[in-house]
Amino acid sequence: MCAGIERPRSDLFICEGTATAAVLDEGVVDGVEQLNAHFEALLAAGEQIEPRDWMPDGYRRMLVRQVSQHAHSEIIGMQPEGSWLTRAPSLHRKASLLAKVQDEAGHGLYLYSAAETLGVSRADLLDALHSGHQRYAATFNHPALTWADTGAIAWLTDGAAVVNQAPLCHTSYGPYARAMRRVCQEEAFHVRQGYDVLWSLCQGTPEQKEMAQDAVNRWWLPAVALMFGPPDTVAGGADDRTAAMGAAVSQRSMAWGIKRHTNDELRQRFVDNVVPQAERMGVTLPDPAIRWNEERGHYDFSPIDWQLFRGALGDGSQCARQRLAHRVAAHEDGAWVREAVDAYAAQLADGELESVELDDEGRRVS
């Protein structure tokens, strides 16, 4: 805590680009500088920024972008595994998968709520997702082709998510950090479940083991490349210029305390987690460059350079289109339901429900 720092409230100022940039009045500029100084002081003191605190436009924009992309990823990420709910090969696995997909819906809800504290609405964010203006983790643009994919997705992509999200539990924006604390525990559980699905397959018939290995082969790159974002260090596989660009974005984010590590640092941490698990399970990770590096104290692996990264994106693929189409169809099919919810809520708010008579068509009888 840092009780000494006064906390200017955002609602006392017009803080979005509207006023700050347009009005070049000396006094306002001074005011903004002062507010920014307060904001920086809060960050420096390791305090969390709360919705009512003043924050710079760039910080708010970066957060809206990151939190909503994260929320969208949870929701779209329900699809590849969700499509196997009807086909789970045992009732025990069916129950675990149902619980997992239910958790992911919950994660989406927490994150949309966190985003809403930044002054955006869930409806607008969903529209942006549906129209392709906002993105989700491209990992999920890959198809879940067999039952083993549910194991590989949970083990590898949720495993990558845990590595990404553990530092976000202490991110500088309070509502995001709190959402992540709830999410993280459940993600760790999903990883164990996914490992267990694959482990059982590896204990089974040769055909089952083959199914497990095939799924790991297909989900390795989407997890290791896409879950951490593009390379942002030269060591991680970027050339000097792109590394500098990536690093600039990462550094901005780190200076604001949103991010705590570079993409490539987190990627390394993930590889270090996963390699021994794969060995225990008896599956091979599809990267011949993986080997323990005594000197670094880390596993080496093929650098995720930009070419590899772009290739893994799957933008515009059949599956990417299908993910979005599935989401849009659900939303459009549900429009009449949401309209009914709004209409009923409005009636309740008007307190007119008991007194108003409706005819057979649901119209008011005057």
Added chain:
Amino acid sequence: MTAEPTAEDTDLAEYVLRLGDDALVLCQRLCALVTRAPTIEEDLALANIALDLLGHARTLLAYSGTLDGTGRGEDELAYHRTERQFRSALLMELVPGDFAVTIARQLVYAHYSRLLWSALEKSSDATLAAFGARASREVEYHQMHADQWTVRLGRGTAESRRRMQAGLDLVWPYAAELFERDALVDRLDAAGTAVAPARLREEWEREVAAVLDEARLTLPKPAWQATGGRDGLHTEAFAPLFAEFRSVRLQYPGGTW
């Protein structure tokens, strides 16, 4: 080898199998809706209800396999029977059209199952009584969920009202089968092990009528009644549902999961 089951255990095994199959098939229908619901809250709610139903199915199927002397486990019974051996009521396999149909079915089943599970708390069979106590509390939420949606849709917009009424009209002919009586349930009812569902019908009707009244919807008066599920005579929708359900497991004979 397991000992020959008594006549009453054989009866009870069949009765429990009916109830377990109901829960399993309805769960399967709900599983297909997750990621397709009108809101994310609803994706979550449907998954949650499906998970409860799956829990009920697992307990009931495993118990049935114990009672009938075959020692078949939950998976053996769920995945390795033929279509004709399933005892679920036809209501469960009904293909969901829109969200209103889903809610109409939930309304029918949630009230029925809450009444049934509560009544089974008094079963002279300890396993069934314990199950009834647990399950009746879980389905209270399912009932609340169905009631609230029925009212919202009934009173929301003209379209939601029209759809909800159509959903009820579609589903209602399938309700009667839940309350059917036959020699088996009569025997178990007389012995105090089970409850003949026919005894719950009046209360069920009172409850759903009250919800429909609040929703300003009309209680359907079906011109026909579905039947046959308890004898394994299903609709054509059942085979594709079952084929999908067991597809992975069948592809990997001898597999461990």
